[in-house]
Amino acid sequence: MINEQNSKQNEKHPSVFEPIPLIFNTAIAVFGAIIGLQLITTLGVSPNTSIIGALIAILVSRIPLKFFKNFRSIHHQNLMQTSISSATFGAANSLMIPIGVPFLIGKPELSMPMLIGATLAMFTDATILYRLFDSDVFPASNAWPPGVATAESIIAADKGGKRAYLLGIGMLLGIIGSYFQISMSAFGIAFIGNIWALTMFGIGLLIRQYSTSLFGIDVNQLYIPHGIMIGAGLVALIQIILIFKNRQKQQVGAETDTIRVTRTSEEMKKTIGFGFLAYIVVASVIALLGGLITKMSFGMVIVFIIFAAIAAYFHELIVGISAMHSGWFPAFAVAFVTLLIGMMIGFPPVALALLIGYSASTGPAFADMGYDLKAGYILRGKGKDPQLELEGRKQQYITALLAFGIAVLVVLFSHQTYFLQNLVPPVDKVYVSTIQAGTSPQVAKQLLIWAIPGAIVQLIGGPSRQIGVLFATGLLILNPNAGWVVLAGVIIRGIVLKIKGKEAEVPMSILAAGFIAGDALYSFFNSMFHMKTIKTK
Numbered sequence: 001m002i003n004e005q006n007s008k009q010n011e012k013h014p015s016v017f018e019p020i021p022l023i024f025n026t027a028i029a030v031f032g033a034i035i036g037l038q039l040i041t042t043l044g045v046s047p048n049t050s051i052i053g054a055l056i057a058i059l060v061s062r063i064p065l066k067f068f069k070n071f072r073s074i075h076h077q078n079l080m081q082t083s084i085s086s087a088t089f090g091a092a093n094s095l096m097i098p099i100g101v102p103f104l105i106g107k108p109e110l111s112m113p114m115l116i117g118a119t120l121a122m123f124t125d126a127t128i129l130y131r132l133f134d135s136d137v138f139p140a141s142n143a144w145p146p147g148v149a150t151a152e153s154i155i156a157a158d159k160g161g162k163r164a165y166l167l168g169i170g171m172l173l174g175i176i177g178s179y180f181q182i183s184m185s186a187f188g189i190a191f192i193g194n195i196w197a198l199t200m201f202g203i204g205l206l207i208r209q210y211s212t213s214l215f216g217i218d219v220n221q222l223y224i225p226h227g228i229m230i231g232a233g234l235v236a237l238i239q240i241i242l243i244f245k246n247r248q249k250q251q252v253g254a255e256t257d258t259i260r261v262t263r264t265s266e267e268m269k270k271t272i273g274f275g276f277l278a279y280i281v282v283a284s285v286i287a288l289l290g291g292l293i294t295k296m297s298f299g300m301v302i303v304f305i306i307f308a309a310i311a312a313y314f315h316e317l318i319v320g321i322s323a324m325h326s327g328w329f330p331a332f333a334v335a336f337v338t339l340l341i342g343m344m345i346g347f348p349p350v351a352l353a354l355l356i357g358y359s360a361s362t363g364p365a366f367a368d369m370g371y372d373l374k375a376g377y378i379l380r381g382k383g384k385d386p387q388l389e390l391e392g393r394k395q396q397y398i399t400a401l402l403a404f405g406i407a408v409l410v411v412l413f414s415h416q417t418y419f420l421q422n423l424v425p426p427v428d429k430v431y432v433s434t435i436q437a438g439t440s441p442q443v444a445k446q447l448l449i450w451a452i453p454g455a456i457v458q459l460i461g462g463p464s465r466q467i468g469v470l471f472a473t474g475l476l477i478l479n480p481n482a483g484w485v486v487l488a489g490v491i492i493r494g495i496v497l498k499i500k501g502k503e504a505e506v507p508m509s510i511l512a513a514g515f516i517a518g519d520a521l522y523s524f525f526n527s528m529f530h531m532k533t534i535k536t537k
Contacts, residue, residue, distance in 0.1 A: 013392040025083040029403040032084035033410035036092030044426035046092035050150045053081035082372040086403035093364035094122040098357030100424035104432040113289030118361035125365040131271040135263035143193035145327030147374025152513035170514015178522035183482040188515030190489025197325040200467040204474020205483030225475030227450025232458035232468030239463035279309035311338040319363030333476035335360040
């Protein structure tokens with residue numbers, strides 16, 4: 001049982017290279033990559049397959065044969081869900097979206113240079129998160145809601161009893177609610193994340209939904225959400241730097257530390273420096289392979305490389321912050337902000353295509369690995385055994401890298417088949433149409449104006465609440481009634497905690513995990529059904 005496993009000090013974490021689990025993890029990664037490509041090109045979505053991977057691992061562990069005994073370990077189950085989710089998000093978001101842009105813009109010969117650049121960016125993305133996870137910037141103790149859902153599903157299957165009952169009820173309600181078009185993942189997230197951040201997230205969702213009917217304006221058309229995200233994002237980056245500096249002044253393990261973390265300020269410093277240098281190198285590779293030196297002046301190429309690296313880092317951190325607090329990340333919208341600024345700088349269309357592909361390739365792998373490491377953190381006892389936690393985290397990181405490698409191979413050998421059928425991620429069409437339409441000084445003015453309130457809101461909330469970034473995230477997402485669902489969940493959570501006290505937190509978290517898991521299961525199989533329907537037409 002899980003309590004027995006976590007009570008053992010110096011428990012040895014299984015290796016990803018054990019033969020039988022390695023075979024299964026490879027197979028499930030191939031499956032995840034294929035599913036990711038199919039759904040991102042036909043429906044424009046990439047499902048969270050972590051829950052699917054966890055359920056497959058649980059089912060395999062129940063087969064009464066010696067061959068499958070390794071999968072009775074919750075740690076092996078965690079590695080399996082890490083493998084499938086990494087391959088899915090890697091293939092769909094980090095690779096297929098970037099290489100579709102040059103194809104649509106009429107430069108299919110640049111798809112391969114873009115694939116090389118996106119691959120390097122994806123591996124860099126995951127490495128940075130691995131080295132920043134459980135730091136003051138990205139604490140393991142923060143929400144990371146999909147990770148909580150995955151962990152609770154595995155724990156419930158392992159322990160049974162009341163926990164399994166609550167999770168089952170939550171999953172059933174999640175499936176029913178999703179069937180009736182209620183965003184049950186949003187409802188579940190309200191029980192897990194930071195209340196202030198989620199309240200602003202819900203308000204942002206409502207403003208986006210009702211801005212046209214109530215105020216006669218479409219905030220998205222006026223680039224209001226984008227401007228607010230720029231302002232909030234810039235302040236968030238400054239806050240991250242200040243966190244780092246303040247951490248340096250404190251002694252590691254001192255009583256002044258409010259959160260015990262496993263990543264020191266020195267490791268944070270090295271990671272931040274490594275990340276920026278790595279993104280500079282990747283941007284240089286993309287510029288060189290993309291032939292930008294023949295299309296722009298040398299000075300403009302240098303500007304492109306520096307801006308692309310900064311934009312990639314900005315995109316990654318903002319997506320990571322949103323994912324950590326809300327479980328949702330506006331990767332498309334933040335990449336779109338990068339594109340708008342690039343257009344204002346004056347980069348030519350080919351450079352813009354490579355820029356938006358590069359920016360889009362960062363963030364998803366960062367967020368997804370955060371979810372997976374959060375699941376592992378819970379399953380390993382929330383850091384009670386530091387040695388087990390660090391070794392388990394390392395094994396998850398290796399698993400993710402192997403899954404990303406499989407995703408690269410799947411995309412490499414299959415993307416031409418999709419392109420020949422004119423199947424590309426729908427979001428790429430938005431990027432390309434924007435590049436072709438051009439921009440105007442009016443757009444720049446709107447972004448600058450709305451960056452000011454975005455910065456102020458983020459500043460008021462402080463680095464722990466991230467209300468500015470989450471408010472902007474809500475404004476960037478059009479999801480009917482999700483705002484009402486989030487706010488209803490926050491209110492219910494507040495009432496229950498007022499009546500029952502802190503003892504209600506664990507049952508609510510398990511129910512919330514069930515809501516999120518049920519929503520993920522329904523979305524996955526519903527997407528598969530629609531994909532099959534499209535194919536038969």
